[in-house]
Amino acid sequence: MFPFQYSVRNLFLKKCRALPSSLTRRFSSADSCNERIEVSRIRNFSIVAHVDHGKSTLADRLLELTGTIKPGTEHAQVLDQLQVERERGITVKAVTASLNYTYNNEKYLLNLIDTPGHVDFANEVVRSVTACQGVIMLVDANEGVQAQTVAVHSLAKRNNLTIIPTLNKVDLPRADPDKVKAQLNSVFKIDPKSVLSISAKKGWGIQELLEAVICRIPQPSVDSKGYFKAHIIDTWHDKYRGILCLAYIQSGKVQVGQAVKWRSDSKPHVVKFLALLRPNEEPIDEAIAGQVVMVGCGPRGGGSVGDQLLDKELAQNEDAVTVSPVKHMVYAGIFPADQSQHPTLNDSIKKLALNDYAVAVTPDSSPALGQGWRIGFLGLLHLEVFTQRLLQEYKAEAILTAPSVPYKVKLKGAKAIKQYKGEEIIVTNPVHLPDANNIEEYYEPFVIGTIITPVEYIGAVTSLCIDRRGTPLPASAVDDRMTMLQYVLPLSEVVIDFHDTLKSITSGFASFDYQDHGFHPSSLVRMDILINGMLVDELSTIVHTSRLEYNARRLTEKLKEMIPRQMVQVAIQAVVNGKVFARETLKAYRKDVTAKLYGGDVTRRKKLLKQQAEGKKKMRSVANIRIPRDTFIDVLKR
């Protein structure tokens, strides 16, 4: 959304600067709805669903029906405005749009939040629902209930949200609404009579759905008369105005010019910018409790997701809405391609991290790659999207190291405990794993994986899960054709390529979602990779002992395939505690130094070959083997 929004916002700002101040009219929410908005006529809701079940397409139809955009294909997927979203055809950022809709002669303000479907961006859904009272839960009428449908349903239930179950894509010839209604009933006990049917593509049933939003979802439960208090659900950086925030107003009201402060720091600030997002900014003077609005306090105004903006009179220790801390699933090192680019990359990472609060950034350094950062992500797709956004939105190119899941170790010995400042430590970079002699116990992160698959693939899916060290939990039937399997799986076995393998063994019919299951004791070791005897820190991994030999062989073979042949012979070794578990040799290019000889004495030929061998020996000891950039990630894929 943001590059596009930047340009719209900047255009607006340029226009404002060009006009006399008396003409830079601000709107109030009252103008937007032609009358003063009341809490009873506000509805905050989200669209949640499994990947590709049609959330963004439905958002387009809702924007059209409420007159926010004109019907037409040029507006396709209006809320997916990031370049990466358009290129990949997925939503990665939850986006808000305030819509006006008249129902029974009353004007309503509907705040819609379009959310991503992919499990890696589930945190976007979690933070969005803190501002909502209800959700439209879309289910593809052809595919039926999928793994993420189960996840979003339980999230909505946990947050006490009203669920409007809605079947989408009923226009498809293979759509079977009755079958899917029966699935919803068997899995979630949803009354089939409460299920709506729409086609987001054709625009069928959209009006009924909007009316259900108004009639079924309750108004925000807020304190209109109290002091101003708002909960921050998103932030982004604007070149001219500093940090801008998306805020859900929990009590009171806010006006441009009002004195406020952040919960996290008591310094006074003044509200400078206030706007409705439609999804482009529409400046307003005032907003009331229950609204979701954009707020900015100027370049030094600050703000972060989960923080609260408070009236300056309000005591700092008021209750806060808690956003559960993000649990990072994979960590990877990010380094500038050239150390001179470190400050620019640092600035870009900071700005992008502001808009993607799910990442955790800490400084890191590597002997080979110099100064950089260790960044925690929610999954591999999140990692890829983050680096793609760095490149596309900030023109910042970075080198990535092999991703690793976080491990926990319990230390023994007073010296080690003192050195690591605690008995238990989380290891996010395999290189920093303490010496095996100082470790009492290793712990590995586990997840509960939910797989919904057609019954004919149960055997293949079970083998895959067992192969990935999974432990089965009770299964349940979704209907006579589909089954829901659950497994406790080590995160390290899931995070890299589990989903792709599952899709390929089930011809794309199975779906997968996982939830954190905490750390559990495990038998682990650190495996290092030596290239011509030199340790390559960035390729060290922590592996389960049962996988050691297999991983050692696979990693060295894969590296042999991926490292281009060099002028010298390259030895690739996988080593654990000084013991070599696998070795591959990459043969050197061999120039035919004897090509120029036509016949003649054989000793001449031997002399040339000997000289070549000696030259190569010298090169081998000084050779700096170049490892291609993608090696670090690709090498981990099976």
Ligand SMILES: Nc1nc2c(ncn2[C@@H]2O[C@H](COP(=O)(O)OP(=O)(O)OP(=O)(O)O)[C@@H](O)[C@H]2O)c(=O)[nH]1
């Ligand atoms: N036939 C048909 N296709 C639809 C309908 N709604 C959406 N689609 C198609 O389904 C695909 C996915 O739609 P999206 O709106 O991108 O789905 P999404 O849930 O937003 O996807 P993510 O954000 O990646 O989770 C697109 O090709 C749409 O054109 C519908 O009602 N009927």
